[in-house]
Amino acid sequence: MSISPLARSAWIAVAFTISIAKAIADPLPSWNDTDAKDRIIDFIDMVTATESTKFVPTGDRIAVFDNDGTLWAEQPAYFQLLFAIDQLGEMAAEDPSILSTDALKAAAEGDMKALMAGGKEALLEVIKITHSGMSVNEFQADVTTWIATAKHPTTGLGFNQMTYQPMLELLRYLRDKGFTTYIVSGGGVYFMRAFTEVAYGIPNRQVIGSLGKTSYQMRNGIPTIMRDEGVAFIDDKEGKPVNIEQIIGQRPIFAAGNSDGDFAMLEWISAGTGPSLGMLVHHTDETREFAYDRNSHIGRLEKGLDEGPEMGWLIVDMEKDWARIYTGKR
Amino acid sequence: MSISPLARSAWIAVAFTISIAKAIADPLPSWNDTDAKDRIIDFIDMVTATESTKFVPTGDRIAVFDNDGTLWAEQPAYFQLLFAIDQLGEMAAEDPSILSTDALKAAAEGDMKALMAGGKEALLEVIKITHSGMSVNEFQADVTTWIATAKHPTTGLGFNQMTYQPMLELLRYLRDKGFTTYIVSGGGVYFMRAFTEVAYGIPNRQVIGSLGKTSYQMRNGIPTIMRDEGVAFIDDKEGKPVNIEQIIGQRPIFAAGNSDGDFAMLEWISAGTGPSLGMLVHHTDETREFAYDRNSHIGRLEKGLDEGPEMGWLIVDMEKDWARIYTGKR
Numbered sequence: 001m002s003i004s005p006l007a008r009s010a011w012i013a014v015a016f017t018i019s020i021a022k023a024i025a026d027p028l029p030s031w032n033d034t035d036a037k038d039r040i041i042d043f044i045d046m047v048t049a050t051e052s053t054k055f056v057p058t059g060d061r062i063a064v065f066d067n068d069g070t071l072w073a074e075q076p077a078y079f080q081l082l083f084a085i086d087q088l089g090e091m092a093a094e095d096p097s098i099l100s101t102d103a104l105k106a107a108a109e110g111d112m113k114a115l116m117a118g119g120k121e122a123l124l125e126v127i128k129i130t131h132s133g134m135s136v137n138e139f140q141a142d143v144t145t146w147i148a149t150a151k152h153p154t155t156g157l158g159f160n161q162m163t164y165q166p167m168l169e170l171l172r173y174l175r176d177k178g179f180t181t182y183i184v185s186g187g188g189v190y191f192m193r194a195f196t197e198v199a200y201g202i203p204n205r206q207v208i209g210s211l212g213k214t215s216y217q218m219r220n221g222i223p224t225i226m227r228d229e230g231v232a233f234i235d236d237k238e239g240k241p242v243n244i245e246q247i248i249g250q251r252p253i254f255a256a257g258n259s260d261g262d263f264a265m266l267e268w269i270s271a272g273t274g275p276s277l278g279m280l281v282h283h284t285d286e287t288r289e290f291a292y293d294r295n296s297h298i299g300r301l302e303k304g305l306d307e308g309p310e311m312g313w314l315i316v317d318m319e320k321d322w323a324r325i326y327t328g329k330r
Numbered sequence: 331m332s333i334s335p336l337a338r339s340a341w342i343a344v345a346f347t348i349s350i351a352k353a354i355a356d357p358l359p360s361w362n363d364t365d366a367k368d369r370i371i372d373f374i375d376m377v378t379a380t381e382s383t384k385f386v387p388t389g390d391r392i393a394v395f396d397n398d399g400t401l402w403a404e405q406p407a408y409f410q411l412l413f414a415i416d417q418l419g420e421m422a423a424e425d426p427s428i429l430s431t432d433a434l435k436a437a438a439e440g441d442m443k444a445l446m447a448g449g450k451e452a453l454l455e456v457i458k459i460t461h462s463g464m465s466v467n468e469f470q471a472d473v474t475t476w477i478a479t480a481k482h483p484t485t486g487l488g489f490n491q492m493t494y495q496p497m498l499e500l501l502r503y504l505r506d507k508g509f510t511t512y513i514v515s516g517g518g519v520y521f522m523r524a525f526t527e528v529a530y531g532i533p534n535r536q537v538i539g540s541l542g543k544t545s546y547q548m549r550n551g552i553p554t555i556m557r558d559e560g561v562a563f564i565d566d567k568e569g570k571p572v573n574i575e576q577i578i579g580q581r582p583i584f585a586a587g588n589s590d591g592d593f594a595m596l597e598w599i600s601a602g603t604g605p606s607l608g609m610l611v612h613h614t615d616e617t618r619e620f621a622y623d624r625n626s627h628i629g630r631l632e633k634g635l636d637e638g639p640e641m642g643w644l645i646v647d648m649e650k651d652w653a654r655i656y657t658g659k660r
Binding site for chain 1: 389466519523533534535537541544545546552553555568569571572575576577578579580594597598601
């Protein structure tokens with residue numbers, strides 16, 4: 001086919017226009033064209049269009065996200081626990097005497113089954129040894145190294161490649177529409193901050209999580225924040241709205257979670273006087289990710305499935321609603 | 331004198347230019363032209379000028395301010411305690427039986443001397459009755475009413491008129507230069523948030539303070555954050571850098587305080603690797619405000635005076651450095 005330069009320019013212009021229109025029309029390219037995507041976009045349009053009767057000013061556009069199972073995967077165990085186990089193995093290689101109990105020995109060998117058999121106490125032993133006795137800076141340097149090198153046991157991906165592409169698009173879209181995005185997670189706040197700014201574009205001050213005790217100490221004449229033993233705050237279940245009020249001091253209008261640990265947080269935002277949207281990510285995709293809900297030992301989702309729809313919450317079906325799962329290729 | 335329209339326009343243009351130049355040259359009009367003002371402006375210029383070797387990107391421009399004695403007055407007692415005493419009086423008018431101890435009776439009568447004689451325990455009794463057993467919303471509504479109506483015992487000003495004009499100019503100037511301004515105060519976080527956004531232009535999420543225990547409860551079917559008895563965190567002394575790391579997660583480059591309760595916070599920001607400025611407001615003006623330091627029962631400043639200058643901290647002399655004290659006219 002022969003084509004004149006003028007016609008060619010016109011074609012390029014048309015193609016360019018279509019591409020722009022598509023970019024504007026589809027801020028969530030990794031979401032399939034299902035009701036879930038429509039509801040999210042409709043909500044954001046409703047609260048941001050200046051002519052809307054439900055318009056919310058930017059200062060009040062607060063969005064909160066759980067992390068484990070909502071922004072990145074959480075199977076076969078919370079990634080923070082996998083970090084602790086790897087860390088314990090490294091520490092034991094240098095000084096085997098730290099493995100003073102059967103639970104610690106099992107953990108250092110990566111024997112999850114034996115570790116889990118020890119229950120909560122065994123896990124706390126592992127956390128105590130790997131999460132205290134160093135400065136916050138030293139701890140975060142270890143996490144950064146681990147994130148950059150460790151691989152997930154079943155996918156073989158780096159852990160920061162197992163963040164969910166559709167959720168990252170949602171975070172960006174919300175920020176682009178004037179929202180301030182927060183993480184409100186049961187995970188440790190110092191653990192998360194070692195990767196959350198790079199992975200999600202969320203600065204440290206917007207990362208809220210569970211908190212170990214810390215203290216201000218002079219170490220070799222240098223002021224240092226040290227990680228001490230013991231828990232200061234568990235940011236889970238009712239702790240989530242409590243922490244939101246303590247730290248943010250204002251009620252979010254959007255909240256996303258994936259388990260019953262997020263129920264109170266979604267309930268809290270839904271009880272506001274203005275518009276709000278609560279969202280639960282339902283892990284339904286055994287092929288591309290993991291499938292679990294009511295009977296899972298991690299990320300159990302039962303109350304949210306039973307009562308969420310009645311509360312007006314959006315239940316996202318990962319298998320049906322997401323065109324792609326991980327940010328990392330697989 | 332007759333003046334041509336052209337000459338008149340020229341004059342107006344000149345006058346306008348001078349007025350702009352002055353506005354740019356003096357971002358702190360209530361500060362006298364002393365070294366203190368020069369040091370503040372030089373520091374801000376140094377970290378914000380793009381050609382500066384000490385340039386700090388906006389994301390790292392964090393400034394933290396103590397509240398009592400730094401942003402507003404704190405004599406003859408912390409204003410939050412004056413609120414608690416007024417509140418107790420109102421509660422006792424409705425139900426005198428709540429005054430079950432001598433300390434509470436003294437407080438309700440405004441007998442500060444007898445109250446202080448009861449020591450810390452007496453104060454905690456007053457705080458317990460006035461700061462727990464209601465929702466955060468209800469508590470903040472009480473504070474808002476009090477701030478709008480109560481008068482300071484010696485100045486007769488409203489308490490929100492006893493904020494310091496020079497410090498408000500500094501807050502504005504910092505924000506104008508890309509800083510994020512935080513309050514990090516020993517005062518109660520829910521108490522402060524009832525007025526800090528209006529008084530200082532600082533949103534709730536940037537107000538950090540001491541924290542009473544709270545819980546998430548269903549009250550008449552409505553999710554509610556309740557104030558419970560007991561203290562969750564004291565944001566004073568070493569608690570300040572600990573809380574800064576917990577909540578902000580990054581080291582500020584500017585900190586202002588007025589007492590030894592701020593020493594650790596200033597020490598922490600001064601130990602950063604980049605440029606920083608610590609500042610202590612020294613209460614030297616008995617005529618226009620209050621004069622106190624080493625021997626004061628409130629806002630004691632001794633270590634800061636002794637060691638601050640060596641640390642490079644700016645000691646602001648209220649009498650000499652401030653042309654005006656309160657935002658409210660007196």
